[in-house]
Amino acid sequence: xTRLVVGPFNRVEGDLEVHLEVAEGAVTAARVNAPLYRGFxxxxxxxxxxDALTITPRICGICS
Numbered sequence: 001x002t003r004l005v006v007g008p009f010n011r012v013e014g015d016l017e018v019h020l021e022v023a024e025g026a027v028t029a030a031r032v033n034a035p036l037y038r039g040f041x042x043x044x045x046x047x048x049x050x051d052a053l054t055i056t057p058r059i060c061g062i063c064s
Contacts, residue, residue, distance in 0.1 A: 001028070 002022045008015035014036030021029040043059065044052050 004020045004022060005017060006020065007017035009017075014034060017033040019031040019033065020027050038060075040052075040056055040059070044055065047055075
């Protein structure tokens, strides 16, 4: 198994780091680390992932 850390990516909302575990050419686990908490994830819990495309731009002054 290979562990990769990709990032940090500089974003307007703060840095983002992606941690991947890869086995036999496939990602077996993935985690993200974003030290700046904005709460979007909590607002989207239990919703269809596609809802993020319409909800997030309405609550964020930067996202369009």
